[in-house]
Structures are given as structure tokens and as C-alpha cells.
Amino acid sequence: MENMPKRHVITGFIMTILLVMTSVTGVGFANDQESTKLDSSTIDTFMTKEIERLKIPGASLAIVKGEHVEYLQGYGVSKTDGTKMTSKTPIVLGSVSKSFTALAIMQLVEQGKIRLQDPVQAYIPWFHIADKDESKRITIQHLLNHTSGLSTYDGQVGISQGDTTSDDHVKSLADLELKHPVGDRYEYSNLNYNILGVVIEKVTNQSYKDYVNEFIFKPLDMKHTYADPKDDTNHIIADGYQTAFGFKVPTKQLNHQGTVSSGYIISSAEDMANYMIVQLNHGTFNGNSILSRNSMNALHHPSSFIGDDIYYAMGWEVKDGEISHNGWTENTYSKVLLDGEYGISLQINSMDYFNLNEYDAIISGVNKLVHHEEPPTPTPQPFKKYVVIDLILLAIMALIVWTVYRVFKPGRRKGNRILRILDGVFTVIVFWLLPLIILIEFPYLLGPLSTVTLFAPGIGHLLFLLPLLLLIVGIVKLGKGMLSLRKATWETRVKASL
Numbered sequence: 001m002e003n004m005p006k007r008h009v010i011t012g013f014i015m016t017i018l019l020v021m022t023s024v025t026g027v028g029f030a031n032d033q034e035s036t037k038l039d040s041s042t043i044d045t046f047m048t049k050e051i052e053r054l055k056i057p058g059a060s061l062a063i064v065k066g067e068h069v070e071y072l073q074g075y076g077v078s079k080t081d082g083t084k085m086t087s088k089t090p091i092v093l094g095s096v097s098k099s100f101t102a103l104a105i106m107q108l109v110e111q112g113k114i115r116l117q118d119p120v121q122a123y124i125p126w127f128h129i130a131d132k133d134e135s136k137r138i139t140i141q142h143l144l145n146h147t148s149g150l151s152t153y154d155g156q157v158g159i160s161q162g163d164t165t166s167d168d169h170v171k172s173l174a175d176l177e178l179k180h181p182v183g184d185r186y187e188y189s190n191l192n193y194n195i196l197g198v199v200i201e202k203v204t205n206q207s208y209k210d211y212v213n214e215f216i217f218k219p220l221d222m223k224h225t226y227a228d229p230k231d232d233t234n235h236i237i238a239d240g241y242q243t244a245f246g247f248k249v250p251t252k253q254l255n256h257q258g259t260v261s262s263g264y265i266i267s268s269a270e271d272m273a274n275y276m277i278v279q280l281n282h283g284t285f286n287g288n289s290i291l292s293r294n295s296m297n298a299l300h301h302p303s304s305f306i307g308d309d310i311y312y313a314m315g316w317e318v319k320d321g322e323i324s325h326n327g328w329t330e331n332t333y334s335k336v337l338l339d340g341e342y343g344i345s346l347q348i349n350s351m352d353y354f355n356l357n358e359y360d361a362i363i364s365g366v367n368k369l370v371h372h373e374e375p376p377t378p379t380p381q382p383f384k385k386y387v388v389i390d391l392i393l394l395a396i397m398a399l400i401v402w403t404v405y406r407v408f409k410p411g412r413r414k415g416n417r418i419l420r421i422l423d424g425v426f427t428v429i430v431f432w433l434l435p436l437i438i439l440i441e442f443p444y445l446l447g448p449l450s451t452v453t454l455f456a457p458g459i460g461h462l463l464f465l466l467p468l469l470l471l472i473v474g475i476v477k478l479g480k481g482m483l484s485l486r487k488a489t490w491e492t493r494v495k496a497s498l
Contacts, residue, residue, distance in 0.1 A: 080239050162257065
């Protein structure tokens with residue numbers, strides 16, 4: 001999901017790995033009123049090239065301006081059976097879901113059912129974390145702005161633990177330690193919005209799904225948007241794909257019923273167009289007010305400083321007047337960009353952890369085209385990094401196999417003293433020092449093991465397993481060497497006594 005750390009500077013071979021590292025389908029949409037000067041053919045060409053370049057199975061794109069839908073298009077395929085992607089095809093949104101949760105909270109604030117400065121315990125009396133005093137200080141505002149002190153790491157762990165009810169998921173936080181004092185600083189954590197989902201349920205006495213269906217999806221005429229995949233009775237939700245060793249592989253998502261409010265709402269490009277219209281038009285859609293102008297302004301107001309002139313608002317990031325949020329799940333990606341004049345929504349039914357910047361760049365390129373500017377030159381051969389990564393991992397596996405063979409090879413020749421010393425130094429560095437550093441620092445450098453293996457299958461698994469195997473081989477190699485040394489010492493003593 002969004003803001004899961006994309007890149008980490010790490011030691012040893014992992015640093016080396018990370019640093020070295022279809023055609024248009026569907027029907028284009030044109031308004032009855034010629035209110036746009038968009039060059040749809042240029043956008044189509046750009047999108048088609050990007051999909052081919054990044055080996056994306058399917059994508060959908062929506063562009064709106066003011067109250068008008070300017071462009072809707074589907075590209076590629078939505079299903080493993082070759083079903084075409086269209087503007088009506090729902091795709092899991094990832095952390096773009098947070099903006100829906102924030103909208104729901106602000107609706108309840110307008111109704112006087114929630115106050116932003118109230119503590120969470122005012123609405124969930126049983127809510128607490130390990131520090132009981134700090135638990136009392138966390139407010140609704142802290143959760144919305146990611147200033148509660150809950151960590152990114154713990155929010156990542158929660159991604160793979162969302163197969164319970166939302167209540168049970170939040171109750172499981174009872175022993176959690178805060179990373180920062182409440183209100184001290186910004187740190188993105190999915191847990192903030194998981195808790196907000198439960199707040200909505202307690203305040204309204206209805207499920208999160210029922211609330212957003214009744215007060216957001218229906219008023220915005222979002223006919224192919226779901227908070228529960230089971231509601232997709234026509235089975236049109238796009239299949240998701242993951243990138244394993246550079247190859248796209250269709251996969252099923254885990255059960256995320258307890259974390260829908262932070263990352264698992266499902267929507268189509270057509271529906272996201274309506275959603276962007278209400279955001280651009282101060283809470284109004286088709287003449288109906290979904291949220292007041294003041295509340296919508298508060299929703300978009302930059303509050304928590306992230307860095308690089310970026311601020312977090314409520315479910316949105318704000319930079320230089322642009323409002324956006326991206327999101328990803330284990331096998332989908334999405335991003336919404338609102339620049340004040342246009343709104344652009346991109347959804348992709350695949351996930352590529354090592355090319356996330358390339359995915360982000362697609363919507364930036366479309367935004368350039370919308371404003372009649374040239375998009376930046378794309379990175380050539382984005383999958384070359386996978387070739388390098390795969391070769392490095394293969395070389396490490398070969399080293400492990402060769403070392404095991406040499407350790408247990410019968411009648412092994414004895415090298416001279418210098419070679420034995422060099423071999424010992426090599427063993428300490430490659431089979432002890434680096435693996436220990438990687439294994440100890442793994443959660444801090446890459447994230448929780450469960451999340452890394454979920455989002456980067458294959459490579460994520462090997463980034464943990466290979467250091468473990470190196471360490472085991474190093475232990476065996478050291479043990480074998482010590483036995484040989486003891487045997488040689490004993491033989492020397494025997495010869496000396498004769």
C-alpha cells in the first residue's frame with residue numbers, strides 16, 4: 001500500500017541488488033458538449049507505449065475537468081481469460097481508499113457526530129495500545145493526519161493481518177508501542193485509517209461497507225465500486241498480477257476485510273471520474289452536496305509536513321497546489337491527481353515493487369499531455385534491473401552450492417597457509433558478517449518479512465532465505481574447519497611424541 005518504503009539504502013549484496021536494479025482496448029469517451037481540447041489520440045499512444053514498456057496487463061484512465069468527464073479509456077486485459085479492460089472494470093485502489101474514509105469522517109463531523117479534537121476513546125472506549133496514557137491522547141485529527149505516533153512498520157505488518165473483522169484487527173493493537181509521542185510528527189501508518197474505519201462503524205451503528213455505500217457510492221452514482229469484493233455479483237473485478245523475477249504472474253489477493261478502510265476499496269475509472277468531480281467542485285456532484293465547501297477545503301488542507309514540500313492533509317498529499325494520493329496492494333496500483341483544473345485517475349491491475357516510480361510517472365506524463373506539454377522521456381528497459389537482480393541471486397545460490405560441495409567433498413586437498421587465511425577471511429565476511437547484518441537489519445531496511453514477501457514475491461523470499469542459508473553454510477564450514485584443525489593438532493602431537 002501507499003508509502004510503504006519504496007527504496008532503502010542497505011549494506012552488502014542487498015544494496016547491490018536494489019541499486020542495480022497492450023494494446024488499447026475499450027471505448028473512448030467523448031462528452032456531448034465539446035468542452036475539451038484534449039488530444040485523445042496522443043494520450044492513447046502514450047498509454048499504449050507505457051503499458052507495453054512496463055508489461056502491464058491492463059489499466060484504466062479517467063480525466064475530468066470541472067463538472068465534465070473529458071476522457072475514459074480501458075487498455076489491455078482485465079482477466080486471465082483475455083477479457084478486455086474497460087472504464088467500467090473495478091480494480092482494488094490501495095491507499096487511495098484512505099481518501100474515502102477521510103470523506104466519511106468529515107461527513108460525520110458536519111453532522112455533529114464526530115469532533116476532530118476528540119480522543120479516539122470517545123468513540124471506541126475499549127481502544128488502547130501498550131501505553132495507556134498515550135492511548136487517551138490519540139485524537140481523530142491525529143489519525144487523519146498520520147501524527148498518532150503509530151509506525152509505518154506496524155502499519156505494514158497489518159496488511160498481512162487483515163483477515164479478521166475490523167474490531168478484532170484494532171483490538172490486536174493492544175500491546176503495540178508507539179514510535180513517536182502522540183502529535184509529535186508525521187509518520188504514515190495504515191493503522192491510523194484502520195482505526196478510523198472502526199470509528200465510523202461505532203458512530204453510525206452500521207458497517208463501514210454499508211456507510212460508504214449509502215453516503216458516498218450511491219450519491220456519486222458509483223455503480224461499480226465496492227467495499228467488499230463479494231458484492232461484485234457479476235464478477236467483473238479485474239484479476240491482479242504480481243511481478244516475480246521480472247515476469248507478470250496472476251495472483252489472488254489475501255482476505256483484507258479488516259483493513260478495507262485503509263486500502264481495499266474497489267472502483268472503476270468511470271466511478272473514479274465522479275469521485276474526482278466532487279473533489280474538484282467543493283463537495284458538489286450533479287447539483288447535490290456530498291460535503292460542504294468548508295469541510296472539503298479542510299479535507300484538502302495541508303497539515304502534516306512530510307518532506308520535499310509535501311504535506312499530508314486528510315487522506316490526501318498536497319504539494320505546490322496539487323492534491324494526490326497513490327496506492328498499491330499486493331497485485332494492483334492506483335493514483336489520483338487533482339491539479340485544480342483537471343482530475344486524473346489511473347488504475348493498473350498489476351504490482352511491480354521495483355518499478356513503482358515508473359508507475360507513478362505514467363500519471364505525471366498524462367498530466368503533461370493534458371496541459372499540452374511533453375511528458376518526460378521514460379526510462380529505457382525498466383526490466384533490465386530484474387536481469388541483474390536475478391543474475392546476482394543466481395550467483396549467490398551457486399556460491400552456496402559450490403561451498404557445500406567443497407566442504408563435504410572427500411579427499412579435499414589442503415591449501416597452503418596463506419590460502420587458508422584468505423579462505424577464513426572470506427568465510428567470516430561472506431558467510432557470517434554480511435548475512436548477520438542483513439538478517440538483523442532486514443525489518444528496518446526492507447520492512448516486515450510478511451509484507452516484503454507479499455509485495456515482492458520470489459525476490460522478497462530470497463532476500464531473506466539466502467542470507468539465512470549463507471549463515472548456515474558458514475556455521476557448517478567453520479565447524480568443519482575447527483574439526484580439521486583439532487585433528488591436525490592431534491596428529492602433530494602424536495608424531496611429536498613418537
